[in-house]
Amino acid sequence: MQSLMFFDLARRNVRLHWLRSLLAILGIIIGVVTIVSMGILGNSLVLAISDSLSSVGDSIIVSPHTGGPGFGGASGSNLLSDRDVEQIRRAAAPHVTIPVSSGSSRMKIGSEDTVGVVYGLKSDDIPILLELEEGSYLRGSSGAMAGARFAEENNIKVGSRINLGDRGSVRVVGILKERGMGFDINPDYGIVVEQQWFRQAFDQQDYNLVIVKVKDLSQIEDVKDAIDRQMNRKETVVDVIDTRAILETILTTFGQISTFTTAIGGISLIVAGVSILNIMLMSVTERIKEIGVIRSIGTQRREVRRMFLYEALILGLIGSGIGGVLSIIGGYAVSMVMLQTTEYLFVPSSLVHVLYGIVFGLGISLVSGSYPAWKASNLNPIEALRHE
């Protein structure tokens, strides 16, 4: 019951000095909205990136070594030969090895001219790597599958014919599902053809890269090492990268950026805390005599402390509460402006930032209120009573 009385006193005092209380609350609101919006934005960014990167966490990509001294490339070129692929296959066994050829070409679809990427894959490998949206996978050697975005932008349907100029023409047998940005291949903006057809059309017998699909993620390191040992025994012939590691690095980097922006938002909350400290110290100074009176009629030090902490708590509760609500609106606005979507706003990992913001706002308020509360409770009652 004493707690209720002290809370009531604190509430009345906050109301009595409504303007400065309002300003302190405003500071907390701004602080909470800033950190929550930044947190939501950062989280949405990470989610958006994870979504746009294809699920290639189980792949190892082997590409000809570039940037090395001298020739810089497998077998003296920037391509991998059948022999290289065979060696990689042996090193990576029993995991699936998919050699990929790629090039770009001018294409004519109907009357439209465009340029797109052309991937050459063995028809057996395509279902392992890519998903089908409509139509069917490649069977013969003259068909093609169009990437989702490429098909959309160029109005390609199953049955459309794509003319690659001198290289020949292909009929589209299937449209691929959108795959997102990948570290291996990005067929969304191109077409996939049978490897045999690619070899003839592009006059390229070798491969640009080899993808190894690792069934068990825990074996990624072992497979990577095995390929590295097999291929790079004498000199570095191939680069072996593991997409999971890249994905992790990218997500960690964005996570760090998000933490950093949230921390910047946190500074505004600390400033709000300082303003609470300031008005609470004013409150203590103005009420020295009152503190002397309540101490003289039997109020314990801890009860005086509690009364002032309640004041900070009230400011923090109102500020954080309103800030929490407004920060959802803020997060919505920031997501719309920065990401042009709000689909990552109402997910638990974003909304948890609202909770963090409220808890942080309350914490800052209490921490800011604790020194004035301590100061008030330690006043000498006689001196406080004499204070005018």
Added chain:
Amino acid sequence: MPECDGDTIIRFREVSKHYPLPSGDVVALDRVSLDIMKGDFIAIMGPSGSGKSTMLNLMGCLDTPTSGDLCIKGRNIRGMSDEELTLLRRDHIGFIFQQFNLLPLLTALENVQYPLILKTGSRECVERCRTVLQAMDMDEELTSHKPSELSGGQQQRVAIARALVNDPEILLADEPTGNLDSKTGTAIMRLLDTLNREEGKTIIMVTHDPAIAEYAHRVVRIVDGRIT
């Protein structure tokens, strides 16, 4: 450690109070010995700076002696913790100030309720507070007013009601009529006199006014920290 017998409610034994200052210690009380019996009505008189307020502060457990023993209700307050002193104040001592010192945010009734809630932890005490306020001749309708809406006399009546609500044995009054006109001052003094005579409250009052001091049974004069 001196024991207080049954009727001695406050006992000073060689009590000194020094205040350390950079220019040297100030002796506010110098080896004061005094027995105050249950039901006494004592006026402490003396010039400014003589140590009257220091005596009152010591009796009110707002301070502790530098040396000597001060027993209140049989307990030596020297060496008591702040918490123990506060509890002693809350449960056994009522304060009446010259400036009334009511809490400005609370109504008259809430001001009286405050110490009772501190002691009992319960708000089921409104009736008791109303009774005490009525005994102080406070109109029922005034009890919902804030101190700033009350006259000096009314404020002092509320302050006395606040001092009495926990039914303390000791009332300490620091110039209780100092801020009141003579008519209201007389009414307040009559109230204190009644409390002393009819309820047996022990009253220790600091005053400069000999006419007010006449209400007391005994006058203690103090000069330069010593009882004369």
